[in-house]
Amino acid sequence: MNERASTPSVVRWNEVREALARAAEDAGRDAAEVTLVAVSKTFEAEDIAPVIDAGQKIFGENRVQEAKGKWPALREGRPDLELHLIGPLQTNKVRDALRLFDVIETVDRESLAAELAKEIPKVGHAPRLYVQVNTGEEEQKAGIPPGEADAFIRRCREVHGLAIEGLMCIPPADEPPSAHFALLSKIAKRNGIRILSMGMSADFEEAVQLGATHVRVGSAIFGRR
Ligand SMILES: *Cc1c(COP(=O)(O)O)cnc(C)c1O
Helix, strand or coil, rough: CCCHCHHHHHHHHHHHHHHHHHHHHHHHCCCCHHHEEEECCCHHHHHHHHHHHCCCEEECCCCCCHCCCCHHHHHCCCCEEEECCCCCCHHHHHHHHHHHCCCEEEEEEEEHHHHHHHHHHHHCCCCEEEECCCCCCCCCCCCCCCHHHHHHHHHHHHHHCEEEEEECCCCCCCCCCHHHHHHHHHHHCCCCCCCECCCCCHHHHHHCCCCCEEEEEEEHCCCCC
């Protein structure tokens, strides 16, 4: 064991992985079906590097600018990392986002779908795309309202030629998340979508119970922000 293996974040990362495996087992699912996205927003490269060295390959960031500042250096010599954008994407940052991210989880409006379709051929690199659904229909939260999700997904695919592979949601903080996870799963099923990005530090076990394929866990690994 090297010294870094005992840093608090690596210890917590191992605990989260164990909890995730248990949650999958409890749900009668194969643990390999659930991918842990380690959310490293606000943490510095020096906090993130030990978790990479311990074996975590998939990370989430919520700001393009912040990711641009720390990930190019972190990725050097580590070709197998995968970076997910999990925060709102402004259309004027699409080109940067396409260069930085392997997955964009926050496609949430027509103007963004159009900009992605326009820029992907220019950048020559197409990240995998998820649609964010505002399951709680909260005004301050990004995401397409659930009632508009089917039509939006169809337009992304048919009008903009975007392959939508997943759905993502962030349930309201003050409600039990299960109904939101179930709703996301239902929208996914009827649109032929297999990937469900749902569940964070406080509720990833419930998300796994309800079919999450990707959980986005930050503070349970890296500590308080
Ligand atoms: C910050 C964030 C997370 C991680 O939240 P924790 O509660 O720290 O696990 C997950 N998803 C999104 C979209 C986030 O912005």
